Amino acid sequence: MLRYDLHAHSTASDGLLAPDVLVRRAAERGVDVLALTDHDDMAGLALAADRAREARIRLVPGAELSVSWGDQTIHIVALNVDAQCTALVQGLEVIRSGRDGRARRIAAALEAAGIPGAWDGALRYVTSERLISRAHFARYLVEAGFVRDMKDVFKRYLAPGLPGYVEHAWATLDEAVGWIHAAGGDAVLAHPGRYRITPAAMRTLVAQFRDTGGDAIEVITPAHDADDIARFAALARVHGLKASQGSDYHGPGESLVEPGDLPPLPAGLVPVWSSWQ
Numbered sequence: 001m002l003r004y005d006l007h008a009h010s011t012a013s014d015g016l017l018a019p020d021v022l023v024r025r026a027a028e029r030g031v032d033v034l035a036l037t038d039h040d041d042m043a044g045l046a047l048a049a050d051r052a053r054e055a056r057i058r059l060v061p062g063a064e065l066s067v068s069w070g071d072q073t074i075h076i077v078a079l080n081v082d083a084q085c086t087a088l089v090q091g092l093e094v095i096r097s098g099r100d101g102r103a104r105r106i107a108a109a110l111e112a113a114g115i116p117g118a119w120d121g122a123l124r125y126v127t128s129e130r131l132i133s134r135a136h137f138a139r140y141l142v143e144a145g146f147v148r149d150m151k152d153v154f155k156r157y158l159a160p161g162l163p164g165y166v167e168h169a170w171a172t173l174d175e176a177v178g179w180i181h182a183a184g185g186d187a188v189l190a191h192p193g194r195y196r197i198t199p200a201a202m203r204t205l206v207a208q209f210r211d212t213g214g215d216a217i218e219v220i221t222p223a224h225d226a227d228d229i230a231r232f233a234a235l236a237r238v239h240g241l242k243a244s245q246g247s248d249y250h251g252p253g254e255s256l257v258e259p260g261d262l263p264p265l266p267a268g269l270v271p272v273w274s275s276w277q
């Protein structure tokens with residue numbers, strides 16, 4: 001049985017480890033197949049692929065796309081893509097292009113909430129000039145002592161309804177799935193248990209995702225407890241979607257679950273990798 005971890009971040013987005021270091025860590029932890037899925041960018045894939053060859057593990061080229069669905073932000077993981085595909089490369093560029101202006105608005109909102117210097121502070125944590133995320137702001141807020149830890153940041157500042165959160169229009173679901181399919185990849189609804197929507201809205205989301213051509217649901221993720229796993233396994237079966245699993249690893253100290261440290265997929269699900277060569 002191969003060990004799969006199909007969701008992880010590097011310094012190409014808001015992970016703490018460089019792509020090659022991440023791959024080595026995953027290999028050491030017994031991962032056989034690792035997907036690098038940085039937010040809205042694939043800039044880490046080349047380095048990761050080089051190191052994966054050395055470490056004799058399989059590197060699945062991927063990304064995690066930011067999508068607006070109604071007033072919600074959802075994430076669609078792209079797996080097993082052709083990273084040279086122009087439609088996907090340009091689509092990710094469009095998503096990233098909104099991030100700087102959004103970050104400026106986050107800094108202004110934090111300033112208004114009594115936290116000065118967040119722009120410069122967040123920039124100190126940015127590791128790719130191509131991308132700034134809320135995680136970079138969160139690390140600064142922890143460092144500056146405004147909150148205890150990363151969890152606390154998103155309880156008090158950077159999540160919907162809180163000071164420091166700003167609305168933003170990402171890609172549409174149609175666009176994201178279209179780009180992923182143009183690149184020959186699978187589109188995976190990431191960590192659905194994290195979305196703060198009603199059960200009815202969740203069924204609508206999953207049905208719409210499937211109708212748009214979506215391929216799989218991320219059933220196993222550290223964001224899911226046992227009830228979530230059962231619920232999303234059932235939704236995958238009912239809607240004829242495949243299932244995926246990933247640690248959503250961001251780095252040592254920050255992520256509690258290490259690469260590959262995942263329970264098995266529930267029985268009766270079709271793994272997203274079942275159709276891969």
Ligand code: AMP
Pocket residue numbers: 014039066132133134135150151154250
């Ligand atoms: P963004 O794509 O800029 O909205 O940033 C999203 C990122 O913020 C996530 O991928 C995580 O790295 C981080 N994040 C969001 N919510 C939380 C949370 N509750 N706890 C820890 N990190 C979070």
Ligand code: MN
Pocket residue numbers: 009014015039133135250
């Ligand atoms: Mn992240």
Ligand code: MN
Pocket residue numbers: 064075190191
């Ligand atoms: Mn995500």
Ligand code: MN
Pocket residue numbers: 007008009064248
């Ligand atoms: Mn992620």
